[in-house]
Amino acid sequence: MTKQFRCLITAGPTREYFDPVRFISNPSSGKMGYALAEAALAQGWYVDLVTGPVALLPPTGAQTCNVVTGQEMLAAIERLFPQCDMLIMAAAVCDMRPKAVADHKVKKDALSMTLEMEPTPDILQTIARRKQPGQLLVGFAAETEAVEAHARSKLNAKQLDWVAANQVGGEHNAFEADENTVYLLGKGAQRIVLGPGPKTQIARDLIHSLAQCVAST
Numbered sequence: 001m002t003k004q005f006r007c008l009i010t011a012g013p014t015r016e017y018f019d020p021v022r023f024i025s026n027p028s029s030g031k032m033g034y035a036l037a038e039a040a041l042a043q044g045w046y047v048d049l050v051t052g053p054v055a056l057l058p059p060t061g062a063q064t065c066n067v068v069t070g071q072e073m074l075a076a077i078e079r080l081f082p083q084c085d086m087l088i089m090a091a092a093v094c095d096m097r098p099k100a101v102a103d104h105k106v107k108k109d110a111l112s113m114t115l116e117m118e119p120t121p122d123i124l125q126t127i128a129r130r131k132q133p134g135q136l137l138v139g140f141a142a143e144t145e146a147v148e149a150h151a152r153s154k155l156n157a158k159q160l161d162w163v164a165a166n167q168v169g170g171e172h173n174a175f176e177a178d179e180n181t182v183y184l185l186g187k188g189a190q191r192i193v194l195g196p197g198p199k200t201q202i203a204r205d206l207i208h209s210l211a212q213c214v215a216s217t
Helices: 031-042 070-083 123-128 147-157 199-215
Strands: 006-011 016-019 022-024 046-051 063-066 086-089 096-098 117-119 136-143 162-167 179-186 191-198
Touching: 006 031, 006 070, 022 096, 031 046, 031 086, 031 199, 046 070, 070 123, 086 123, 086 199, 123 136, 136 147, 136 199, 147 162, 147 179, 162 199, 179 199, 191 199
Parallel strands: 006 046, 006 086, 016 096, 046 063, 086 136, 136 162
Antiparallel strands: 016 022, 096 117, 162 179, 179 191
């Protein structure tokens, strides 16, 4: 009996709190990650979806794990990654967090204008060290300039198999939008342009491209 291909997908933003009612985050809507989960299910894959806080209904058929912080997302991925064949890291993880978190709401007149920060865990870099033969790592790169150059740098630095790059900010803002353009970059000179078009179609095309890659290995 052929083993069902298992895909782990992350989606949405993460939040990092500095008191119980305030946090830093980003505008990710989760639409791309959720569309990828739908497309992966349509491909016949088993899907684990680890999602930050979003206003979307979980795709029917996906095993969904809800998280809030980057540390929680890392913990969920560490638990699920050993069983998966592919990780698609579409979440927009907040890459910094306050060094100190207050136990109670900080009153406005006591707020400091300077918030001391520290890096959050680098999920892809951590997981790349645990990758086993046959597993594929796919990252996302949201860039405001030199999109492909920065994405290729991420591809190499984090030992990814593929990186999906898109431009954010200004007129090309991919966050919260329903449409996008994605550059799927692989090792060497591999380059596939997806879009411009609806995120749902781009997700289907991206999963199809990755499925072809899996079939050829």
